[in-house]
Amino acid sequence: CTVALAWPSQKLCSAASCITPLATLHGAAVLTVEGLTSPDGAPHPVAERLAKFNGSQCGFCTPGMVMQLYSTLSNADGGKACAEKELEHCINGNMCRCTGYRPIIECAKSFAADTKVKSQLDPTVEVGPYDAAAADPKVIFPPAQTLTGGMWKRPTTVPEALEAMRAGAQPIAGGTAGGIYPELRPEGAALAGRVLVDLGGVPELKAMTLEGTTLRIGAATTWTAFSEQLRELVASGSAANPAALSLLEQRCSSIAGGQVRNRGTIGGNIALARGRAFISDWVPPLAALGAMIEVYMPGAWAPERHNLLSFVQEQAPCHGLIRSVLLPLPAADVVFRSFRVAKRSRNAHALVNAGISASFSAGKASKVSMVVGAEVAEGRSVMVRLKAFERALEKVKADEVQNALPSVITTLCDKVKSDLSLVFFDVGRDFAEHVVSGFAVKFLAAMFGDCLPKEWRSAEYCLHDMDRSTASAQAFPQPTDLKGPLNKPMTKTTAVDQAMGIAQYTDDMTLPEGALTAAFVVCPEANVVFAGVDACRGNAMALLGEAYHSLVTADDLAESSLNVGEMLGLAVPPMYNASFDNTHYLLLPLGEPSKFAGQPVALLLAKGKDYRKIEHVAYLCSQDLLLERKGPVMIGNLLGGEEVTEPLTCTKTKAIPTATLEKAKAAGGENYIAGRFQKDSQAHFYMEGQSTVVIPDEGGITCYAASQSPDCVQKAICKVTGLVQSQVAVKQRRVGGAFGGKLQVPAVFA
């Protein structure tokens, strides 16, 4: 979904189109992957080189890779102003499920002016920057438009923004949050129907100014702009502690991906972090450095100053306008570190994170500040200061570190535990204490450096702090030299099409006239008994009208096609998926319990080619299936020692907000249930869609299936239809990887 955005006289930047509200792009030019291709049809150098470096396999991620690389390179004069490392990291918001990243990263690095990369596939492939002036497409801005009325207000001054907020409008800055955290949308509600104040057009909120030794950062400053400012400060030589600023910059530019950092703002992040279910990676480091914020509280025309940490620790959301963050630049004697532990080093929210700073001179620490952020029970997060640890660290002496390090560490870790004793971590107490104690030890190691016994000095570093070597040692296997063009490695022929966004997948096929379209109606829950389809059929007829054809259930299937294992001719479950056993139905029969959420129960057929519409109707019909939920759901010992064993028809868990509980208590309610219960339900899905086109011809059929295993598709069709293999041709268009989802699964769809 990555596109490049440009505003007149500003640098081009990438953004995730899927979470960018169109109205925030007022006046901007939007460039998609198709727009990079030159008018004569020649691929853009980035697309071409990615293909030649073998950086595209299924091609699912390739246009996004091209756009992210292009946006970065176009900013840097085709690569002339980029270091290899920067280019490697610029794609850290893009995921690839096939290539293992190596060829993509090498292609990215190959654009640096002093690159050391060579293509091992084809040594003649060009490396080094491209000629941006010649190859970059012309950016065309839309004609000037006036935004009037409606739900979007675009003020240009703070008073105008406040005025709109007084009238009930909600601020929106980068707009990154609404698309990805639906529960955190403004006021927890959908964007539709609300009046929004777009802060992106208020210069005052985007300004960054140095006031003495404090950096004032406007709340609508993007993370990318903030990182750039930190880099400039370091490069200017005027900062008292460039090392601390560089570390802060590295932390900021490693969070989320470029597409999010280019649009998401500091104010938006802080607003999300306050009292809500969101673990901010930015607040702990900024808070540890003593940041303050300025906020216009609701109804006020002048801003108030608050300590950043205290502000986010408040439970109630803030309905005011955050104006700026005031960051005191660290003095020369400050040691600063920030840490985060997540399921992946990139593109995953932290489970636990921290910022720590201390003044350190003459072998002693003072003014220690450690702020820890963590996901806690009931889907919420907290940020706390570790005060006992801070006091203990201030007492540590250099000679104790040299001579009695284990006991120093034990004391500090005990303090960490006592500080965290009231936090109920989602990841478990042992894990969290262990991780945060690790942060504390790393900080100690950073502070005392050479005083540490030699064997402890590497404690400061993390594996992902270390640089990856430039050219990979992995070589393509060299084929026997047959002295001719045969047997030479070559670029996959469709890779350039994939990189240009013009490769043809099954979904891109033009469907023949008179096509019937089908989509599965699926059971929305696991462990429920499927009891009826009548309401679902009625609803499908009403929604589709004339286009409705039929709703096929297990009753309509031949015995031979009821069982997926049998249909595929797999007596022994395949190694990939143990669920292909003899109870895995193609369509779940009436009276049978569902095995997983998303299990097919019926096939809805409709006339016409509009598969998006019929998929949507099938999805709506899934909600109308008659399901029986059996057995009591135990919610345990929550009500004054009494076990509740009533059957509950609850399918979703929802945390009861603390404020609601408090309100209920205040109103004199007698029983309160706090906590959550869950019901085993596993959703099975693959990232890529599944689609198949089947065309009857000459007494047989031609089936276009996105399968890596066409013979499996062919055999399954024969088993179900009684056709012989010579009557069934299975053709493949482009196929994605999908980690097993493109092996046998497409046969079910076919």
Ligand SMILES: Cc1cc2nc3c(=O)[nH]c(=O)nc-3n(C[C@H](O)[C@H](O)[C@H](O)COP(=O)(O)OP(=O)(O)OC[C@H]3O[C@@H](n4cnc5c(N)ncnc54)[C@H](O)[C@@H]3O)c2cc1C
């Ligand atoms: C894919 C993805 C990955 C991410 N990964 C991380 C991560 O690893 N770590 C992390 O910390 N964050 C992460 N984020 C969160 C990201 O930092 C925030 O979405 C972003 O900073 C919010 O800024 P925004 O301008 O887009 O806010 P918006 O979406 O515009 O607004 C978010 C909320 O803040 C309010 N708001 C915005 N500006 C103000 C203001 N000035 N005053 C008062 N209220 C305001 C809005 O009313 C709204 O309720 C990720 C986001 C995405 C989309």
Ligand code: FES
């Ligand atoms: S090539 Fe990257 S996801 Fe397949």
